[in-house]
Amino acid sequence: MGDSVESKGLIKVSVAKLGVGMFVESIDNTKGQVSIANAGQIRSKEAIAKLLRSGITHVWVNAERSSADCGLNKPNLKPTPVVKRVSTDRVNTQKKAKELMVEAKDLIQKVLSETFEGKAVEVEPFEALADNMIESVLLDADALKCVSALRSKDAYLLEHSINVAFLLVTFGRYLKFDTDMLRKLAVGGILHDIGKIKVDSAILNKPGKLTAEEFEHVKLHQTFAIEIMSNTAGLSQVSKDISLMHHEKLDGNGYPRGLKGDEIPIHGRMSCIVDIFDALTATRCYKEAMSPAAAFKILLSLTPFHLDQALVYDFIRCVGVYPVGSLVELSDGRVGIVWEAKNRDALHPKVKCFYSNRHKLYTEVTMVDLLKSELNIEKGISPSSLEIDPTPFY
Structure with a gap:
């Protein structure tokens, strides 16, 4: 026009x-x-x-609120997320984090395809990937958190596996585990859902509620995993436990083995917590993503019978009330991504703002340091509650 x-x-x-x-x-x-x-x-x-x-x-x-047939040539109102004063180090670490995520997806996709064809899993490539993941977490965990927050419901299995591995490394580091243990946690996380490659994809991706029979079929992914793990040479017991225990419950009502109490070691208990949290905060074909705060409430509701209560509290402290990569609304109505939380108290991270919920329009992309601002976080929000797609701003 x-x-x-x-x-x-x-x-x-x-x-x-x-x-x-x-x-x-x-x-x-x-x-x-x-x-x-x-x-x-x-x-x-x-x-x-x-x-x-x-x-x-x-x-x-x-233009966003104008009718489609008003004759307005609508521009692309998603501005390029150029943020002033972002350090070169942060740009570089985020670039490396993105490259790591692509590498991880490609490797997992390759192994899933080979597993489907009946080939044995080789551990070495996953250990190398785990080392890169640990290095990335140690270098700049916030950069990897922002990248891992980008979700696609069409690539859930790949992204869920990567995120569970990343969260286990972050959680393990918080609990002061050594590097060798972090590596085993990462490999276990990457492989934890490998049995799903042998589950009927129509049931796995069903948009509605599963029938009792369909749920029993999905549970078979753990039976398939037992067979795959037993044929994987060089895989540590810790990594196997993470794969085979993430659906166990402290009261013995989990699967595949119905383990109870102390029969589930700490890394197995960690995998249960991380698996549920990441599933709740992901968009799936049958549900929208939940905010981290809402997911924390569900985790706490599952203690102490299903999940270890002390570990759940440790996990919440580790991830933070407003995790890096999550969406929040500030007291002035602006929406932003929690961008940096390192060396800060939980309620005052740096937030990358790009949209006004109050006025329903995009704003100038601005980095708000809540330690130096009179603004505060009003609430955490889920991506589904927004009328726009936040993805370009990550």
Whole structure:
């Protein structure tokens, strides 16, 4: 459209070129952009004529809230997430984290395909991947957390495996495990759902609730895992335990072996917690992602009969009330990604803001340091509660 200018998610439009269905957010005059009380969609040509009679020549239109058939050539309102003052180190570590995630997905996809064909799993490539993951966590855990927060319901099995491994390494580091143990945790996490490759994909990806018979079929992934683990040379017992214990429960009502209490070692108990948390905070074909805060409540509700209560509290302290990569709404209505939490108290991370929930429009991408700001976090939110896709801002 001619005679229009874009600014902060709004388009400056000549009143003469307004169309019915366009959403007028504010007017433009010599004082600049001026808010109006009766902001809203243009309902008739008379409303346009009224604006002209009032001497108004230009208005600011919200393209996102305008009707699809209003004649407005909508721009791409997802601005390139360029953030000022991001250190070169952080850019580099995030780039490495993205490369690591791609490498991990490719390796897991390859091994899943080979496992489906009946080939034995080779441990060495996973140990090398685990070492890279540990190095990334030690170098800049926040960078990897932001990258791992990017989820796709179409690649759940791959991403869930990577995230469980990453969370186990982060949790293990918090509990002061040595590097060898962290490596075993990572390998176990990567392989923990490998048995699902032999489960009927139609049932595994069913959008509705599973029948009792279908649920029993899904549970078979642990039976398949026992066979795969037994044929995997060089796999540590810790890694095997993580794969074979993440559905066990302290009261003995889990599967595949119905282990009870002390029969489940600490790393097995950790895998139960991490597996549930990551599944709850992921978008699936049958559910939306849950906010970390809501997932924590569910984890706590499963103690002490299913999950180890002390470990759940340790996990919450490890991940943080507002984990890096999660979405939050600030007290001024802006939405952002928790970007940095290292060496900070839990309630005052750095937040990368990009959208206003209050005004339903994109804002300038800004890094807000809550240690130096009067703003505070109003609440954690789930991606599904937003009307826009936050993915480009990670």
